[in-house]
Structures are given as C-alpha cells and as structure tokens.
Amino acid sequence: xxxxxxxxxxxxxxxxxxxxxxxxxxxxxxxxxxxxxxxxxxxxxxxxxxxxxxxxxxxxxxxxxxxxxxxxxxxxxxxxxxxxxxxxxxxxxxxxxxxxxxxxxxxxxxxxxxxxxxxxxxxxxxxxxxxxxxxxxxxxxxxxxxxxxxxxxxxxxxxxxxxxxxxxxxxxxxxxxxxxxxxxxxxxxxxxxxxxxxxxxxxxxxxxxxxxxxxxxxxxxxxxxxxxxxxxxxxxxxxxxxxxxxxxxxxxxxxxxxxxxxxxxxxxxxxxxxxxxxxxxxxxxxxxxxxxxxxxxxxxxxxxxxxxxxxxxxxxxxxxxxxxxxxxxxxxxxxxxxxxxxxxxxxxxxxxxxxxxxxxxxxxxxxxxxxxxxxxxxxxxxxxxxxxxxxxxxxxxxxxxxxxxxxxxxxxxxxxxxxxxxxxxxxxxxxxxxxxxxxxxxxxxxxxxxxxx
Amino acid sequence: xxxxxxxxxxxxxxxxxxxxxxxxxxxxxxxxxxxxxxxxxxxxxxxxxxxxxxxxxxxxxxxxxxxxxxxxxxxxxxxxxxxxxxxxxxxxxxxxxxxxxxxxxxxxxxxxxxxxxxxxxxxxxxxxxxxxxxxxxxxxxxxxxxxxxxxxxxxxxxxxxxxxxxxxxxxxxxxxxxxxxxxxxxxxxxxxxxxxxxxxxxxxxxxxxxxxxxxxxxxxxxxxxxxxxxxxxxxxxxxxxxxxxxxxxxxxxxxxxxxxxxxxxxxxxxxxxxxxxxxxxxxxxxxxxxxxxxxxxxxxxxxxxxxxxxxxxxxxxxxxxxxxxxxxxxxxxxxxxxxxxxxxxxxxxxxxxxxxxxxxxxxxxxxxxxxxxxxxxxxxxxxxxxxxxxxxxxxxxxxxxxxxxxxxxxxxxxxxxxxxxxxxxxxxxxxxxxxxxxxxxxxxxxxxxxxxx
Numbered sequence: 001x002x003x004x005x006x007x008x009x010x011x012x013x014x015x016x017x018x019x020x021x022x023x024x025x026x027x028x029x030x031x032x033x034x035x036x037x038x039x040x041x042x043x044x045x046x047x048x049x050x051x052x053x054x055x056x057x058x059x060x061x062x063x064x065x066x067x068x069x070x071x072x073x074x075x076x077x078x079x080x081x082x083x084x085x086x087x088x089x090x091x092x093x094x095x096x097x098x099x100x101x102x103x104x105x106x107x108x109x110x111x112x113x114x115x116x117x118x119x120x121x122x123x124x125x126x127x128x129x130x131x132x133x134x135x136x137x138x139x140x141x142x143x144x145x146x147x148x149x150x151x152x153x154x155x156x157x158x159x160x161x162x163x164x165x166x167x168x169x170x171x172x173x174x175x176x177x178x179x180x181x182x183x184x185x186x187x188x189x190x191x192x193x194x195x196x197x198x199x200x201x202x203x204x205x206x207x208x209x210x211x212x213x214x215x216x217x218x219x220x221x222x223x224x225x226x227x228x229x230x231x232x233x234x235x236x237x238x239x240x241x242x243x244x245x246x247x248x249x250x251x252x253x254x255x256x257x258x259x260x261x262x263x264x265x266x267x268x269x270x271x272x273x274x275x276x277x278x279x280x281x282x283x284x285x286x287x288x289x290x291x292x293x294x295x296x297x298x299x300x301x302x303x304x305x306x307x308x309x310x311x312x313x314x315x316x317x318x319x320x321x322x323x324x325x326x327x328x329x330x331x332x333x334x335x336x337x338x339x340x341x342x343x344x345x346x347x348x349x350x351x352x353x354x355x356x357x358x359x360x361x362x363x364x365x366x367x368x369x370x371x372x373x374x375x376x377x378x379x380x381x382x383x384x385x386x387x388x389x390x391x392x393x394x395x396x397x398x399x400x401x402x403x404x405x406x407x408x409x410x411x412x413x414x415x416x417x418x419x420x421x422x423x424x425x426x427x428x429x430x431x432x433x434x435x436x437x438x439x440x441x442x443x444x445x446x447x448x449x450x451x452x453x
Numbered sequence: 454x455x456x457x458x459x460x461x462x463x464x465x466x467x468x469x470x471x472x473x474x475x476x477x478x479x480x481x482x483x484x485x486x487x488x489x490x491x492x493x494x495x496x497x498x499x500x501x502x503x504x505x506x507x508x509x510x511x512x513x514x515x516x517x518x519x520x521x522x523x524x525x526x527x528x529x530x531x532x533x534x535x536x537x538x539x540x541x542x543x544x545x546x547x548x549x550x551x552x553x554x555x556x557x558x559x560x561x562x563x564x565x566x567x568x569x570x571x572x573x574x575x576x577x578x579x580x581x582x583x584x585x586x587x588x589x590x591x592x593x594x595x596x597x598x599x600x601x602x603x604x605x606x607x608x609x610x611x612x613x614x615x616x617x618x619x620x621x622x623x624x625x626x627x628x629x630x631x632x633x634x635x636x637x638x639x640x641x642x643x644x645x646x647x648x649x650x651x652x653x654x655x656x657x658x659x660x661x662x663x664x665x666x667x668x669x670x671x672x673x674x675x676x677x678x679x680x681x682x683x684x685x686x687x688x689x690x691x692x693x694x695x696x697x698x699x700x701x702x703x704x705x706x707x708x709x710x711x712x713x714x715x716x717x718x719x720x721x722x723x724x725x726x727x728x729x730x731x732x733x734x735x736x737x738x739x740x741x742x743x744x745x746x747x748x749x750x751x752x753x754x755x756x757x758x759x760x761x762x763x764x765x766x767x768x769x770x771x772x773x774x775x776x777x778x779x780x781x782x783x784x785x786x787x788x789x790x791x792x793x794x795x796x797x798x799x800x801x802x803x804x805x806x807x808x809x810x811x812x813x814x815x816x817x818x819x820x821x822x823x824x825x826x827x828x829x830x831x832x833x834x835x836x837x838x839x840x841x842x843x844x845x846x847x848x849x850x851x852x853x854x855x856x857x858x859x860x861x862x863x864x865x866x867x868x869x870x871x872x873x874x875x876x877x878x879x880x881x882x883x884x885x886x887x888x889x890x891x892x893x894x895x896x897x898x899x900x901x902x903x904x905x906x
Contacts, residue, residue, distance in 0.1 A: 003526035008461065073456035077537075077831050084530075088604075106559060108831035110870070150828050151541075170873040177827050177876050374630050375603050378530050378561035417563070417870040420623040423630050 004087045004377060007249040009080035014072055019240040021275045021346060022233065023063035024282050027353050029233075029345060030320035033307055038453040041317050048219045049226040051127035054120065057234035065237065067119075074118045074151055078107045079241065083249035088376040090396065097399035098255060099392055100409045102246045102273060105379065109174075111414030112269045113144030113229055116238035120227050121148035130223035131155035135185070135210030138164050138336040139171025140414070141229035146180035156180040157224075159187065159213045162205035164336075170418055185210040192216050192313065206329065207339075208312020215315060230266025231310060231319070231344045239272025242411060247276050250409065257409035259288040259395055263387035264300065264358075265337045267291075267344030269413035270388075278355060291351065291358040292387040294338045294366075296434040297330035299323065300351050300358035302441070306448050308342055318451060321348040325444025331434035333363050334422035335383035341444070359391055362433040366390045367426040370416070382414040383422050457540045457830060460702040462533035467525055468697040471690045474728045474799060476516035477735050480806050482686075482798060483773035486760055491906040494770050501672045502679040504580035507573065510687035518690065520572075527571045527604055531560045532694065536702035541829040543849065550852035551708060552845055553862045555699045555726060558832065562627075564867030565722045566597030566682055569691035573680050574601035583676040584608035588638070588663030591617050591789040592624025593867070594682035599633035609633040610677075612640065612666045615658035617789075623871055638663040645669050645766065659782065660792075661765020668768060683719025684763060684772070684797045692725025695864060700729050703862065710862035712741040712848055716840035717753065717811075718790045720744075720797030722866035723841075731808060744804065744811040745840040747791045747819075749887040750783035752776065753804050753811035755894070759901050761795055771904060774801040778897025784887035786816050787875035788836035794897070812844055815886040819843045820879040823869070835867040836875055 022029065031040035043055045050058075057065060067075075086099040104112035124132055132154055136142025142158035149156035158180050165172055165184040175182050185205045186193035192212040196203050203209070218226035228235060250256055260277045262270025274289045281287050291300055303322040310316035312326055323342040324330075330339040342348075350356045363383070370386035372393070373379070381389060388410040395408050416423065425431045475482065484493035496508045503511075510518060520528075539552040557565035577585055585607055589595025595611035602609035611633050618625055618637040628635050638658045639646040645665040649656050656662070671679035681688060703709055713730045715723025727742045734740050744753055756775040763769035765779055776795040777783075783792040795801075803809045816836070823839035825846070826832070834842060841863040848861050869876065878884045 003523075004530060006464065006529055008464070011459065011461070070456075076459055077457060108827075108833065147831055151831070169877060170870075173873040173877040173880065174833065176880050177824055177833055177873075179828055371630055374561075375632055378600055378604070380561065380627065380630055417623075420626040420630075424622060424626040427626065427629050 005085040007083045007252045009245060009248055011076055011080065013248055014075055014079050015067060015241050015244040017064035017066050018237045019244060019276050019279065020060055020063055020065055020237050021278065022061045024279050026282055027349065029349055033318040033453045035309070035318050035451060045317070049215065051123050051129060051225060053123040053126065054234050057237060058232060068122055071119050071122050075241065080245045081106050083246055084377070085253060086377050089373060092372065092376045093393060093396050093400065095396040095400040096403065096405040097396040098405065098407045099396055100250065100253065100257070100407070101412045102242055102409070103379065103412045104242060104269065105412065105415035109144040109147050110417060111140055111144065111382065112239060112242060112272060113141050114148060115241055115272065116229065116235045116268065117144040117148035118151065119238045121145070121152045121154055124225050125152040125154055129154065129225045131157060132225055132227045133157045133159070133214040133217045134227045134229070135159045135207060135214045137161050137207050138168055139175060140337055142180070142182070143171050143174045143178065144229070145227055146175040146178040149180065150178045157217060158182050159185040159210040161185060161207060161210055162203070185213050187213060189213065190216045206312055211311040212313040212315050230268040233346055235268055236271040236275065236344055236346055239268045240275050242272040243274060243276035246273060246409065255407050257287055258406040259290060259408050261290045261292060261388045261391050261408065261410040263338060263384050263413065264291040264293050264343055264347065265340050265384060267347040269411050271344060271347055273411040278350065281355060289356045290391055291347065291356055292391045293358060293360050294333050294335055294387065295360045295362045295436055296333045297324065297339050298360040298436060299341065299343050301360045302436065304445065305348060305352050307452050308448055310342065318453070319345050321345050322351065323448070324441045325448055327447060328441050328444035331437060333434060334419060335363065335387065337384040338387065361387060361390050364431055364433050367423070367431060369393045371426070379412065380416040381412055382416045383419050385411070385413045388412070458538040460536045460705045462698060462701055464529055464533065466701055467528055467532050468520060468694050470517035470519045472693040472697060472729050472732065473513055473516055473518055473690050474731065475514045475686065477732055479735055480802065482802055486771040486906045488762070488771050488904060498770070502668065504576050504582060504678060506576040506579065507687050510690060511685060521575055524572050524575050528694065533698045534559050536699055537830070538706060539830055542826060545825065545829045546846065546849050546853065548849040548853040549856065549858040550849040551858065551860045552849055553703065553706065553710070553860070554865045555695055555862070556832065556865045557695060557722065558865065558868035562597040562600050563870060564593055564597065564835065565692060565695060565725060566594050567601060568694055568725065569682065569688045569721065570597040570601035571604065572691045574598070574605045574607055577678050578605040578607055582607065582678045584610060584674070585678055585680045586610045586612070586667040586670045587680045587682070588612045588660060588667045590614050590660050591621055592628060593790055595633070595635070596624050596627045596631065597682070598680055599628040599631040602633065603631045610670060611635050612638040612663040614638060614660060614663055615656070638666050640666060642666065643669045659765055664764040665766040665768050683721040686799055688721055689724040689728070689797055689799055692721045693728050695725035696727060696729035699726060699862065708860050710740055711859040712743060712861050714743045714745060714841045714844050714861065714863040716791060716837050716866065717744040717746050717796055717800065718793050718837060720800040722864050724797060724800055726864040731803065734808060742809045743844055744800065744809055745844045746811060746813050747786050747788055747840065748813045748815045748889055749786045750777065750792050751813040751889060752794065752796050754813045755889065757898065758801060758805050760905050761901055763795065771906070772798050774798050775804065776901070777894045778901055780900060781894050781897035784890060786887060787872060788816065788840065790837040791840065814840055814843050817884055817886045820876070820884060822846050824879070832865065833869045834865055835869045836872050838864070838866045841865070
C-alpha cells in the first residue's frame with residue numbers, strides 16, 4: 001500500500017501577496033453600520049483601535065496585497081506548512097476518495113492564528129504603536145498574538161476569560177513565556193470590568209466581557225491599539241496564505257479538489273483555505289466549499305442573516321452576518337474556538353448567496369473522527385479542526401457508497417496538545433452532546449429587531 | 454538584519470541507512486555481562502525480550518544498516534525535520550557565533566522518540582509479535598511507542614509510573630488516543646507489581662518498578678516482547694537519522710560545526726545527532742562533542758565508569774557505564790527525561806576516552822535559556838532540550854568574549870507543550886535548584902563494588 005504522502009513547498013513559494021477576495025465578490029458586501037447613527041462607518045471611526053494600514057486593508061478592493069518582507073521572514077519559521085495526502089485514513093475508510101489536508105499546527109503557537117497575528121503586529125509596530133490589547137478565551141489567539149508581539153518588540157496585554165485563566169493555565173503560561181501580560185477578565189483595569197465586578201464580584205467572565213475590556217484599554221491609551229483574531233476582512237485575508245500554498249501543493253500532487261472543507265468559529269481558518277479556491281468558483285469552477293460548525297452553536301445552519309454586534313457587550317459596530325444573537329452564550333463544548341454567536345461577514349455573504357455550504361455536527365461524532373484520524377495519520381487534532389475531519393470522512397464515505405473517486409481537501413488548523421482533557425472525556429464515554437439551545441437562541445434573536453438599520 | 458533561516462531537505466534525502474558507530478569505534482566496547490555468571494551475555498539471552506533483528510543490530514559492526522521502506526514511509530510523515538540557523542537568538546546574544554539547531558519536535562509525539570519507536574514496532578511486527586510492553590515515566594517514550602504500534606497494528610501496554618499517571622494525565626490520554634493500554638505501576642498485573650503493593654499498597658511507583666513490570670509481562674507471554682526507548686546500541690543507532698540529516702543540512706548552509714551539543718538522559722537524542730559527526734572526529738576532524746546533563750543527576754560529570762544494572766530493580770544484565778548507582782533516585786527536576794542513574798554504554802565509552810565532553814547545569818539557568826529561546830526563535834522547548842540550549846548559549850557568549858566566530862549546532866529534541874507547569878514555576882520564581890545529592894549517590898555507589906565482574 002502506498003503510504004501517506006507529504007507535499008512540501010520550497011520556501012521561495014511562500015506567497016508574496018495575500019489574496020483579497022473583495023476584488024472578486026460576485027455580490028457586494030453590506031457596509032459596516034454605526035449602531036448610533038445607523039449609517040456606514042468610515043475609516044476614521046476605526047482609527048482609535050487599528051493602525052491605518054490595517055483599516056485600509058479592511059476596505060481595500062485590490063486583488064493582491066503584498067506581504068511585507070519582515071512578515072514573510074517570520075512566516076518562514078514554520079511556513080510553507082505541509083499538505084498531506086491521507087492515504088492511511090483512506091485505507092481505513094476503504095474509500096475510493098482522495099483525501100488531502102493542509103496542516104497549520106506546525107507554527108510554534110500550534111495553529112493558523114500566527115498568520116494574522118504576525119501581520120497585525122508588524123503594521124502596528126510600523127505605525128509606532130507601543131502595545132497591543134486583545135481578548136482570549138482558552139488562549140489560542142492570545143498565545144499567537146503574544147508570540148507575534150515578542151517578535152516585533154511590542155508589548156501585549158491579553159484579557160483572558162477568568163474561568164479559563166483559572167482552570168486552563170497552560171495557554172496562559174505560554175503567553176507569559178512569550179512575554180505577554182495576561183489579565184483575568186473581568187478585571188479592575190477597565191471601567192467595563194469594574195462595572196461587572198460591582199454587580200457580580202465572582203463573575204467567571206466571558207469572551208464578550210474580555211472584548212469590552214481590551215477595546216476600552218486600547219481606546220483610552222494613546223500608544224495602544226486593539227487586535228482581533230478572526231471575523232474582520234483583513235484577518236481573513238492574512239489567512240489566505242493557507243489556501244495559496246495549498247493550491248500550489250495540489251498542483252504538485254497533480255490534483256484539484258472537488259470539495260474544500262473548513263471548520264468555522266469566526267471564519268478565519270476556513271476562509272484562509274477556501275477563498276483562493278472560491279476565486280476559481282467565481283470563474284466557473286465547480287468546486288464545492290463547505291463550512292463545518294458545532295450543533296451547539298450552529299450560526300450558519302440555524303441563524304438569521306441580520307445586522308448584529310460583534311461582541312456580547314454590544315460595543316462594536318454592527319456587522320451583517322448570520323447570527324444567533326450577540327447575547328447568546330453557547331454551551332461549553334470542547335471546541336472553544338467555535339463558540340461564536342456570529343461569523344465573518346465575508347463568509348456569511350458567500351453562504352447567503354450559496355457559494356458556500358454549511359453543516360453542523362455534535363461533538364461525539366467529531367471526536368470519533370478525531371481519534372480515527374490520530375490512529376491513522378498520527379497527528380492528534382484540535383477539536384475545532386476535527387469538525388472539518390468529520391465532514392471530510394463523511395464525504396469520503398459517500399464516495400465509497402457511490403463508488404465515486406472524488407478529491408477532498410480540508411484544513412487541519414491546529415493540533416490538540418492543549419485539548420487532551422477533551423479526549424480523556426471522550427475515551428471515558430463522558431462526552432456530552434449538547435442539544436441545539438433553541439430557547440436561548442430565540443431569546444437572543446428577539447433583541448435583534450431593534451438594532452436593524 | 455537577516456532573519457532566522459530554515460534549512461529543509463527534500464524527502465528523497467531522508468537517510469536510507471542508519472549509521473552504526475560500532476563499525477568505527479577507536480576503542481572496543483566492553484561486553485554486556487550476565488549478573489549471575491559474570492560472563493558476557495549472548496544473543497539468546499536477549500531473545501525472550503527482543504526480536505532477533507533488533508538483537509543482531511545490537512551486536513552488529515556493519516557501518517550501515519538499511520532502513521526498511523515501511524519505516525522510511527512513516528518517517529516521511531514528519532521527516533526530514535528542519536534545521537534552523539538561529540539568527541534571532543544570535544542577535545539577542547550579540548554574538549559573532551553562528552548557532553544552528555536541529556528540531557525534532559515536529560513528530561506527532563513531539564520529540565525524537567518515534568525515530569526508534571517506529572523501527573522497533575516494525576521489526577517486532579515482522580517477527581510475528583502481537584504486543585509490545587514498555588515502561589514510561591511522564592509519558593514521552595510511551596506515547597511515541599503507542600503511536601508506532603498503532604501504525605503497525607501491534608497492541609501496546611505501557612506501565613506508567615503511578616504518580617505520573619495520576620498527576621500528569623495528558624500524556625496518558627495521548628497514549629490512549631493512539632490505542633495503547635496504560636497501566637499505573639505498580640500494578641496487580643505482575644508478580645513484581647504485586648510484591649511492591651504487598652509491602653506498600655500506596656507506593657507512588659518508580660521507573661525502576663515499571664521496567665520490572667514491563668520486562669516480566671513480556672518474558673511471561675509468548676506473543677509479547679519488550680521495548681526500550683534509550684540506552685541500548687540499536688536505539689541510539691535508530692536516532693542517527695537526526696545527525697545524518699543535519700550533516701546534509703549543514704552542507705546546504707555551507708557550514709560545519711565546531712561544536713555539537715545534545716542533552717543526555719539515557720543518551721539517545723544526543724547520540725542521534727552527534728554520532729555521524731563523531732565519525733568525522735575519528736577521522737581527524739577537530740569537532741567538539743558535548744553532552745549536557747542536569748546538576749541533580751550528573752552521571753557523566755560525577756559518576757564512575759563501572760558495571761551496573763540498567764534498572765533500579767536490578768533485573769537487567771550489567772552494562773559498563775558512567776553511573777550514580779542503580780538505587781539512586783534523582784530529585785524531581787522538571788526535565789524528567791534526564792533523570793536516569795546511568796547513560797548509554799556507547800556514549801560512556803566515548804566520554805571515557807575523551808571523544809565527548811560533558812557539562813552539568815542547574816535547572817534555573819536552563820529555564821532562563823529556554824525562555825530566551827522561546828522569545829527569540831518562537832518554539833517553546835522541552836526542559837530536557839533546554840539543557841542543550843543553555844550550553845549553546847554559553848558557547849556563543851564565549852565567542853562574544855573572545856571575538857571569535859564559531860559554528861555551534863545543538864539538538865532541540867522536543868517541544869515543551871506538556872511542560873508548561875515547569876515554565877509557570879520558573880516565571881513565578883518558584884523553581885527549585887536541587888543541590889547535587891552527594892550522600893544519596895555515595896550510598897548507591899557503595900552497592901556497586903559487589904556486582905563488578
């Protein structure tokens with residue numbers, strides 16, 4: 001049996017430009033709206049939070065944005081990342097399908113997140129910023145930004161959801177090892193934090209509260225900006241290095257995908273892999289593009305396409321997206337990175353116009369696929385990435401049933417070294433499948449009518 | 454400033470044969486001795502524990518042993534591993550030295566251990582073995598063997614030191630995810646385990662006890678063999694893929710090391726990198742080779758060159774090695790993989806005859822170097838590997854003092870994703886530097902006189 005195959009690119013083939021899908025959209029992207037005026041916001045509205053280079057990327061319609069050399073130099077520490085043909089998994093499934101995956105877990109932070117963290121740190125340093133603030137849940141994004149800031153000599157302050165800070169200390173230690181200041185949120189540092197603590201001194205915190213604290217910290221300090229790890233256009237664009245490399249590697253393999261799959265929390269890893277393939281689709285290619293989400297937080301498959309706040313505390317501008325309502329708090333599934341009430345506006349637009357499909361899974365079948373993958377291909381996947389594996393396996397099983405050989409490509413966005421507690425629960429038969437929280441979502445959705453422009 | 458550089462080999466340049474240093478030894482290796490007869494053991498003495506192919510490798514004097522294709526096929530999942538020029542670290546140190554490191558943390562198990570685990574699983578499968586047993590402390594070796602067994606359809610039973618099983622569950626979960634059975638040791642499974650439990654029902658276990666259980670389990674089951682992760686000649690030989698690749702990568706860089714450095718627990722990662730360079734040294738090259746060990750377990754720098762048992766329970770044949778006495782239990786430093794009372798006989802021989810130097814460090818300066826490395830090069834190193842970093846940094850600082858540009862190469866044998874508790878202690882200023890445990894060593898050494906042949 002031919003064994004699993006790794007396709008490695010030469011370093012010279014790390015992309016020299018990001019792909020900006022805004023140049024090729026077949027339908028226009030709805031504007032971002034100011035919640036007070038209900039009118040589109042302009043670059044100046046974002047200036048307190050982001051450096052102008054990133055704001056210009058956010059609204060750019062240039063197809064290619066050059067990747068600055070210092071960013072590529074850091075990418076080279078782990079990029080190009082490998083693309084694998086998962087022949088051992090194919091054999092285990094006894095499928096005629098060809099399964100490929102792009103592996104982003106080789107970065108020092110263990111996921112795709114540094115692709116944008118490094119770019120954001122660079123542009124902030126260029127703009128004379130001294131310090132970046134951000135929020136982080138379990139710490140995947142915070143650790144990527146901490147590392148990136150360290151590379152460029154920026155200070156980094158990460159507001160970490162207090163319950164994670166206390167219960168999952170290892171990502172916190174990772175951030176500190178890379179020199180970041182990690183603050184359990186809610187904190188006494190900000191008015192937002194103090195308000196929460198006054199009402200509830202034992203608040204466990206939430207991502208929404210942490211965003212409010214990070215934004216306030218940046219907005220109230222001259223030399224400080226704010227950084228976000230997903231959702232925004234420029235963040236998704238930075239991630240297109242994944243798909244641009246994968247296209248070259250599929251060419252090396254002499255193949256092209258019939259279906260491209262990514263898991264979706266805010267949308268950055270999925271968009272990073274799929275946007276370069278969607279460009280082909282806009283030009284008539286039949287490639288299918290599939291977003292995979294958790295049944296406990298099924299934004300695309302069960303949400304509505306409306307304007308909503310990006311954060312739970314309702315402090316951001318309004319974004320047109322599939323949403324379950326910003327006040328909806330998803331159940332505590334192990335794929336913490338997929339617990340987001342909305343999704344990136346670019347991805348939502350393309351889903352709305354049927355360029356992208358979506359499917360939702362319970363965590364039990366997701367972990368079944370994760371363990372099968374670990375036992376055949378070796379790598380223990382992050383629970384987030386395992387959602388994409390589940391869908392890839394299901395597509396391969398359809399090929400088996402139909403006796404069809406299709407080409408499947410998915411993004412393995414990170415490893416599961418910090419998620420072994422979840423594997424322990426699964427292997428012990430103690431993993432809970434949360435039902436779709438219909439009532440909570442309906443309650444959260446009712447609030448949205450009032451804020452539509 | 455030119456940034457850190459990664460040297461990647463084409464897959465075709467994964468070595469096709471391991472390098473067997475026994476072919477080139479300038480001095481003969483003392484025989485392994487039977488503790489009862491006090492005479493050299495023969496291959497048949499090892500047959501209950503190992504398949505004949507591995508026993509023949511253990512005693513072979515052929516310079517090159519071909520790597521079977523199925524082993525190379527699995528190596529290709531993560532090999533060739535990258536070699537880096539650590540320019541960012543050089544800049545932070547302001548040194549004229551050129552610092553290179555070979556990074557073995559890219560394997561799915563996170564260390565160099567799969568290089569031999571995969572080979573051992575292959576030869577056992579070839580010999581019709583159904584199941585492998587082994588011991589593991591914190592789980593680095595056990596997880597590598599679990600993965601390797603899964604690849605070849607072998608069952609794997611890992612006796613894990615009970616205190617680690619209970620306090621450090623994540624490597625246990627990793628082994629289970631790869632399908633292994635993990636038994637807290639001492640257990641009721643073996644006579645050795647039952648004897649201990651009878652005397653001390655609450656025994657926390659030790660590596661020595663776990664070895665005794667794994668060996669007994671293999672010796673008392675027809676279809677079961679035993680597997681060891683370091684010390685033995687064939688294990689060190691399997692690791693030479695590290696150095697054979699590194700030599701090709703140094704050639705790509707147009708450079709050759711003045712000094713090659715590795716951390717030593719049993720000796721496998723250090724030997725894997727350095728043996729191919731020692732071959733050049735035997736032929737007159739001036740390259741220095743340095744072993745780095747913890748001050749809390751300073752086998753080479755403070756031990757004596759004597760015959761001793763490989764395990765604490767005194768059940769193995771006698772090996773001529775630098776030892777602190779098999780009954781010596783090293784203090785609980787965070788670099789658990791370096792807590793071994795002896796060292797590989799091949800490495801000890803070369804140290805004894807001054808082909809290899811050795812140095813010992815306390816864990817505080819080791820973690821200082823580890824954090825500096827993480828902040829400049831990105832990768833968070835395993836505490837074991839950080840010993841080699843400390844020495845590389847010290848060599849680079851000597852170059853700075855002397856205004857000399859030397860070339861330094863070290864082995865970064867694994868990442869520290871499962872060691873962040875140790876980083877937490879260091880960053881909080883709570884890391885303890887254990888003094889050299891002189892009295893305990895002297896007590897253990899006194900027992901050795903009686904067993905010398």
